[in-house]
Amino acid sequence: MSHAHDNSNTSPIARAFTAARREATGLARYPGDQPDTLSAAYAIQDDAIALWPDRIAGWKLGRINAPHDARLGAGRLAGPIFSRNVWLAGQDPTTFGVIDGGFAAVEAEYVLELGETAPDRDGWTAETAAALVGRVFVGVEIAGSPFAGINAHGPAVTASDFGNNAGLILGGEIADWTSRLADLTCTMQIDGQIIGRGGAASIPGGPLDSLAFLLNLLHARGRRL
Known part of the structure; x- marks a missing residue:
């Protein structure tokens, strides 16, 4: 579990984002110098994870489109999903909060559950990662940030706030x-009207390639899945 803490070495951007999330307060602008590399973004994200008083239940993955993928050297980005923000779908609609003045959206997802803890190594491929998967579910990601422009300034900014x-x-x-x-x-439907349609092949390589990417990324960041 990650425990909340604060010190002078923690990114002020991470402190600003986690404070805004705790207080459900929107941010009119990015709270500092915007990261322009994924390594800088994940450094902010790691500081924010350390500040957040909840354990990580899983990870979301998002696509990085051209031309950003070539510049950043990655076709995906990752962010933590915390245990208190995981809901089981039932017969009734699932309610959840959003931050007034921030960003909010929903996305249909395929959710991969591992049957075992992944060995701590790199070099994962879709084929080797597939052996770790125990079950697959449908799901809905709640995308959200205190900063309304979270997706308007490039993938590194997006990655920096969870x-x-x-x-x-x-x-x-x-x-x-x-x-x-x-x-x-x-x-994806809202009030019975289809607003989006996609599939497992929407992202190049599909979900298993995404899992391999995540395993390699987390190994590089000193984390395990």
């Missing part, structure tokens, strides 16, 4: 996922 994550609604398990994963599709 990857623009505010929670996860965990839905039903997908049966026989190993034979179906590449062909799975889903739709």
